[in-house]
Amino acid sequence: MKDMDDYDYISKQHRMNAIVYDTYGTTEVLRMEQIAVPVPQDYEVLIEVYASSVNSWDWDLLRGKPFINRIGAVRKPRYRTLGADVAGRVASTGSLVTRFKPGDEVFGDLSGCSWGAFADYVCASERALTLKPDGISHVQAAAIPQAAVLALQGLRNHGKLHRGQHVLINGAGGGVGTFGIQYAKLLGAEVTAVDRADKLHMLQTVGTDHVLDYREVDFTAIGTTYDVILDVIGNHSVTALKHALVKGGRYVMIGGPMPRILMNLLYSPFISTLEQKKLSVLVHKPNHEDQLFWIEQVKEGRVVPVIHHEYALHDIAKAIQDLAEGKVKGKAVVSIRKPTAGSAYI
Template identity: 40%
Template sequence: MKAIVYGRYGPPDVLEVKEVEKPEPKENEVLVKVHAASMNYGNLVLLTGKPFLARFAFGLLKPKYAIPGGDIAGRVEAVGKGVKQFKPGDEVFGDLSGSGWGSFAEYVAAPEQAFAPKPSNLSFEEAASVPMAGVTALQSLRDKGEIKSGKKVLINGASGGVGTFAVQIAKSYGAEVTGVCSTRNVEIVQSIGADNAIDYTKEDFTTKPERYDLILGANGHHPISAYKRCLNPDGIFVHVGGSGAQLAQAMLLGPWISMAGSRKIGSFLQRANQKDLYYMKELIEEGKVKPVIDRRYTLEEVPEAFRYFSQGHSQGKVVITM
């Protein structure tokens, strides 16, 4: 089979399309013919080995996983004898970040818990855009952000992969949502349900008088003190993306700020979770969430897809088609 392979950290130029051995499913694994995959921030970490601390999980001197790619959508081709949830022919989508990565290939074998049935109203390309970004948005809003109906929520980076899902998921909970984005993305953010859209090229939300119950930092570079100022007395800030300085402040200063007052500041890292894939499937089939896809690339064009994605200006998701 064809796959994207690399043996050292570096720029997209280290990626190669090679013929590799087609995997065989183990007892609890399913073999999936990949129809589509998608880009996420974790793919950049796998490629570059940055930030350096990530190498303790992904390989200190060289990549631990030869084939990158986490999100996947495809059709089950074979199953191990211990598999109970799926059978050949089933259409599935999933997140391989907890089971060896490897979705930038024509086939992948992974534990059945990495997958869920593909939403019936999505194409393979649309379904492949959901798992990591969608579940990141869900877990950060629900588990870390304690979102509830009627809460005032601000999403900084509302037009990106995580942000577009976060806007829609927050609305599904009955929240009042404000999305922060650039001029060219205002229309997109409004079209997916945001009650308000702030163009950060024209105004700085951290200097405005509005206060929020929950702020999700999916992008941006503001200092933690600015986010704290925008929170209501019992408000919560959750960092899921943005500048390295912003992440460092959230991790180092967040616990102290949270202990010293009623406002909570913290960072969040998504965890692959089959139950949450099923939840996303329900939201999508109910029409409450729909993926936003920016660009599509072929497997051979994955290096170019990395170059575009690393610029940080994608509108929704970047998808890889097989």
């Protein structure tokens, strides 16, 4: 680790590329800008970013919608640079960091600390990061942190999914869904995936037992019931959803419009008591242990991150727009730079 006084001097001489925005809006407000390389605080590391990936939360923060994303930042964005998922190499460490050293390859979810992964460098709390094993690319690692952990927490923690059960994943064609399908199949569950027609073949390749095109079939109206429903979209009423659950079944909402989230929270106690069906809203919690679970599955070949496309840093706007329009199959990964043996540590 370099002396921090030396680092302060070096950082002032170095600039980096970052995708920034100063006002809420669509992808048109994003721009590439050269800014100073950040300085890690005591418990932070500076990461030379090799890859990141796009999540729906990036789109929500960019627009400032729903309004909950503006709490504490009503007039201007809280984070000038978006990007929660990160994979890269530790370039420098704060004075109190104990888990990592310069040269370590890491990945993680920065939504609990700094954000800012759509840049050449980013500072992050050491608690947000996990060592990346050899044999797994930075692109693969960058696809994991937020989407895969959401899938795990939704199906394992909230859904209590186990062998022999039937799970439906609504909006299964994105990152959460493709990881969720593979987790469910590891457990020996039966999986029905709901999404648009152009994603159904991909969903079958990752192990789905049944696929439904939501534009042709309303899964809440066909009479089939499920032990667990994992909902990434939130496009059905509470009344319709409870009819699609078996007695004792569990519905887990990960995403959707705020009115539906509030209705879910409002009616959940009554449905749980009267019909013995559990409705819950998952609050995302970045988790090092959950990241370790997923990286082990990928390392052993039991799970394969589905990568829709590798975008360049200057194509962030297109990556976010593709996600917003539902075009992304699996994960949209941003390949910021290729690892080289000569990468310098700051």
